[in-house]
Amino acid sequence: MWGKSSYSNSDVSVTTAENPQEIFKRAYRANEKGAYLNSIEEYSNYLKLVPEDASAYYNRGVVHYTLKRYNDAVRDFEKAVEIDPSKTYAFLYKGYAYEMISDCKRAVENFEKAVSLGENKNAELYSHKARCENRDKNYKEGFQDALNALKIDKKNAYAFFELAYAQYGLKKYSDSVESYTKVLQFNPNDGVAFHNRGLALVFLNKTSLACKDFQRSSEIGYFDSKKRLDEYCK
Template sequence: MHFLYKGYAYEMISDCKQAIEDFEKAISLGENKNAELYGHKARCENRSKNYDEGFQDALKALNIDKKNAYAFFELAYAQYGLKKYSDSVESYTKVLQFSPNDGVAFHNRGLALVFLNKIPSACKDFQRSSEIGYFDSKKNWMNIVNDLYKKFFAGPYKLEHIELLSQNSISEKVLVFLYIILIDFENVGTLTI
């Protein structure tokens, strides 16, 4: 148990290298049935950008405890780092089934959705994350919308309701409009809000 708690302490001060070493010692001394330990080791591996190891440790945690939201979170994080965006979305969805108010999970799922070019769904996740109180999500969400505006409306097309882009929420109609722009740029001039 000594190395387990030592690993937690090192994780708390962001010394992931030492935390991983201590977690590995704890495992070698018999803590190999501890889902929490594997989840924390996965987190340290992910924070160190060792996504393959983080992925494997998260799977070990889930083999021990199939309802471990923390392990699903780390699995999703590793999948994202490995560019397995569809898998990451699926795993973050599992996290949200166990923890429906996890703002970071909504935010991270939104990031994966961006890479899958599912912008309206990503914006909805960023909005939900922002409503829960995760500030980074609002910033990313508004950056996507502002980038879309600059890309598609800086030319001859003007959006009359620009104030919608600076509000805390974007209507479903605007999200659909932006999505249509992404898939049908040629006809953007004929669209109205």
């Protein structure tokens, strides 16, 4: 996942007493140790000397992402792919960063670019792509990408959740119940999954079962289920 320095002696036009490669190594090691701010500082020092190193921008972007500085991460990933348009992981993580700042349109665009560059066996990518598509109510696309994720990883609870969500959006309520049941087999304390399965059961006129799900969801601590109990289970 991490990029390697592209530095060579001919790259540096300024006089420095320190080999830029050593600065890059320090930045890398600082990140490994969890010294994230120090890592960012070292990558920044390196980029002053080797400003066209896509890997350094990518690596610094990943550190920003780790620190939840998603806008800074996007800027570094943008610079990385500007320098090297074939840098697949920069597109992938740019997609993740855009998702975290709720820009799902751009997230999906970057996920698709990563897939086009060969990142087509990544269940996590397809799961996050499905999540963004579901968030934007593009349920057919969300459904397909959740299936793509499950073809790669049949035990991906995240993908089953997005599959269930898309099925609900497509009014496939029985299928949605089945998929949420899969989610709960993996994560038996997922209050959102209980709540959402309950909603699907309501549409199937299985109110008593739905109320059990809303009750369990409420006990776990999912606030919206209290509203559903008042609405459907009096």
